[in-house]
Amino acid sequence: MSSPVASGTVALAADLADSFTADGAVFLSGAFADWVEMLRDGVDRNEADPGEFFADNGTGNDAGRFWDDYCNWNRIPEYEFFAFNSGIADVAAALMRSQTIQLFHEHVLVKEPSSTRHTPWHCDAPYYFVDGPQTVSFWIPLDPVPLESTLRLIRGSHLWDE
Known part of the structure; x- marks a missing residue:
């Protein structure tokens, strides 16, 4: 499997670090595409x-x-292998301009298309027990997501005092 390091994504992430700092988010289309099948296997294992x-x-x-x-x-080998071999840590470090990173946790959400449950608008930061601005979350969909169901963000909201 390729990693973002080998495919040049880390250099791209470094170029996007200014945008990440200012906006609180960047779009890295396909950065982990080679890992999707393995992660799906991990989600299946997690569900079982x-x-x-x-x-x-x-x-x-x-x-x-x-x-x-x-x-x-x-405890889910696919998650662990991805965390330590995909280059995601290097991308996070490049975005934060940091020499070190720590894995806080992975969070798997599975919402099947036929679910009518609405995900309320919210801010993730209050749920994290982390102080400071050097925090990165990755949203990696494992299935195609229609535009009306995709993740939405408010540019710069990470800078709010609330």
Whole structure:
């Protein structure tokens, strides 16, 4: 599998570090495309053997499931392999202009297209027990996502005091 380091994504991320600092987000299309199948296998393993933080977020009336789980990278081999071999850490370091990084956790969300459960507008920062501006989250969809269902961000909101 290729990594962002080998394919030049880290150099691209370094070029985008100014945008990341100012806007709070950058778009790295296809940066981890070679890893999607392996990550899907990990999600299947995770669903079959949920961790202690697993949550079923469905309404009970949905045809599609909506669940999440986190802090499983050390028990789901696909997650661990991705975290330490995909180059994602190098991309994070380049975006933050940091010589070191720490893995806080992975968070897997599975929301099937037939789920009617709405994800409310929210800010992630209050959920993290991390102080300071050097924080990176990656949204890596493993399936095609229609525009009306994709992640939406507010440029610069990471600089708000709230």
